[in-house]
Amino acid sequence: MREGLTADGAGLAGDRVVAVGSAARILVAATARALRGADCADLGHPGPLSRFTGAPEPVRRAAAARTAGRVALTAGQTAEVDAGRVARWFVDQYPRRRYPGVLFGSPHGAAAHLAVALGVPWLPAGFEMSAHWAQGAVDRPRAALDHGAALAARLLAGNPDLHLRQVHCPASRGALAGATVSFAARWRRLPTAYRRFLTDRLEPGAPLLLILDGRTWPVLDSAPGHSFQVGCPGSGLDPVDLHPDSPVLRQVLRSTGADGTRWSPPEVSEPPRPAEHGVESGFDLTVQEWATSHRHPVHRVLVPEPAVLSAATADLYRGWLRAAGKTGNRLVVECGRLIDPWQVVRAGMVPYWCENATRRSVAGVEWWLAGSEPFSSVDVLPEPPGLRSPAVAGLPQWLAVAGFGRRRRALDRTAARGYPVSSVPTRRATEVLRAQPYDLPTPPPMTVAVALEGLRDSGAEQGLLVC
Structure with missing residues (x-):
């Protein structure tokens, strides 16, 4: 900070x-920076475990x-x-x-x-x-x-x-x-x-x-x-x-x-x-x-599971981008601390956020992608949890998520290196998203009425309650 x-x-x-x-x-920190028109390049530094991946x-x-x-x-x-x-x-x-x-x-x-x-x-x-x-x-x-x-x-x-x-x-x-x-x-x-x-x-x-x-x-x-x-x-x-x-x-x-x-x-x-x-x-x-x-x-x-709000927000973003004349066909799957809202908007991408790298969390994005209109590109940013657990998703499961992209299928190699016991800083998401092509101008701000209607339409079947 x-x-x-x-x-x-x-x-x-x-x-x-x-x-x-x-x-x-x-x-x-990420939201405040985005509202200032800035990304998260100054957030985080390599964790100490990055030096002990093979130890x-x-x-x-x-x-x-x-x-x-x-x-x-x-x-x-x-x-x-x-x-x-x-x-x-x-x-x-x-x-x-x-x-x-x-x-x-x-x-x-x-x-x-x-x-x-x-x-x-x-x-x-x-x-x-x-x-x-x-x-x-x-x-x-x-x-x-x-x-x-x-x-x-x-x-x-x-x-x-x-x-x-x-x-x-x-x-x-x-x-x-x-x-x-x-x-x-x-x-x-x-x-x-x-x-x-x-x-x-x-x-x-x-x-x-x-x-x-x-x-x-x-x-x-x-x-x-x-x-x-x-x-x-x-x-x-x-x-x-x-x-x-x-x-x-x-x-x-x-x-x-x-x-x-x-x-x-x-x-x-x-x-x-x-x-x-x-x-x-x-x-x-x-x-x-x-x-x-x-x-x-x-x-x-009221959010019954994190995946429900992530899916509804991704659907909402896709409609928001298309209403502004953009394709809405490029997806970034973020995870945990690997998030940069400003770069997502700057690149005109659809964001889906996984709470963490558990198998359950990754399965949520897989199910959503299976039922969604295909994306031309899918970039995946798996945050290594820094520990081993039977509940943690393996890299093959993350690769399966990237595989939903029709033309581009990208799993960040830096995040994957040493996974799951390594660590990467928040700014890694910024570095990856900065490499995406610009899609300017950014859409005009969404209204709350549109947001609530979109969340209701997309999330109701999954138990998302908007009142």
């Missing part, structure tokens, strides 16, 4: 608090743990976190002008693309943090809960407007799950900085769109404001796969150097609830209250 984006105030700077590489951080697994795991420890919050720093300052850091990244609307909610790459097409900001309903766990172990979820509860108490003491969802997931975090604890911090009401932003930057009557991740997961309530879940939907696994007798779990733990015989997660008796990227009901309610009192309409988009 550039220097000078943090606002004045107490506590740690926002760019120190929000986890490096987390979805909310990347998507705000033995223990060496790679140790390097990952050391790197995570350098950027994670210490126990003392958790007491200095100011969620209000984080909110100010998010809004201060956007150009100071009036906007015809705003998107809120769960992190999703398609939401960033939608925001750019509409010419509006995207603001997250929460953010991720990681904190030190010096004596941690991947195979000790109960100990992770105990350590996380002590940290959560420090965090909540100064931030009562947050709910902290702790996530212990060896399948998505690998060895890092034993070096740090991960929190998804969700605002329980609209932050003051967001209210001020809406008041100062929205055009009269501009609509507010709220993106809601509808996925659920078994959750344990640890204490007021702190909940705990083992595993997560983004891992590509199901809750049953985290059972101590699961062969899938044993394979995951072996890949992290952990001992499956020590795995004993806390009992969860409550029914499944919104997973870590869900939106707090209080946040939703206060958005509605602000909108009503200031005479702005509110629309909600």
Whole structure:
């Protein structure tokens, strides 16, 4: 991030608090740059694991743990976190002008693309943090809960407007799950900085769109404001796969150097609830209250699975491009942090965003392509997860996605090199998309009415609810 984006105030700077590489951080940065007419060439740098692609697994795991420890919050720093300052850091990244609307909610790459097409900001309903766990172990979820509860108490003491969802997931975090604890911090009401932003930057009557991740997961309530879940939907696994007798779990733990015989997660008796990227009901309610009192309409988009919003947004982009006289026949399949909304618009391409490199996520784009009008070219940017897991898609599956292109079928070689244990920076997407031919001028901004109609038409059969 550039220097000078943090606002004045107490506590740690926002760019120190929000986890490096987390979805909310990347998507705000990418959207803000696109609204300034800039790409993501300055985002990210080669990760440390890029130097250890051919190294033995223990060496790679140790390097990952050391790197995570350098950027994670210490126990003392958790007491200095100011969620209000984080909110100010998010809004201060956007150009100071009036906007015809705003998107809120769960992190999703398609939401960033939608925001750019509409010419509006995207603001997250929460953010991720990681904190030190010096004596941690991947195979000790109960100990992770105990350590996380002590940290959560420090965090909540100064931030009562947050709910902290702790996530212990060896399948998505690998060895890092034993070096740090991960929190998804969700605002329980609209932050003051967001209210001020809406008041100062929205055009009269501009609509507010709220993106809601509808996925659920078994959750344990640890204490007021702190909940705990083992595993997560983004891992590509199901809750049953985290059972101590699961062969899938044993394979995951072996890949992290952990001992499956020590795995004993806390009992969860409550029914499944919104997973870590869900939106707090209080946040939703206060958005509605602000909108009503200031005479702005509110629309909600409930997303049952990430692939559904990705497919609907890709269909919407295709229609938007064709209405502007473009072919809409060139597709880019992005993944995780490999995203650049500005370069996508500049090249006149259709974007489809995969949440990550799991087999389930890649299967989503395969099914969508199988039922769509063919594309003349398909460029695929697979983000290596940096770990091995039975849920991770192999390169043949990614190659099958590229194979849907009629004339051009391209799988990025840099991302594929060392896959799945390597790492590539966000700017790799920019480098690939910069090589695409220009298709200017860019289309005029999409209207919210057109966007909502398109999402309803394309996503209704897949369970996308727009209201």
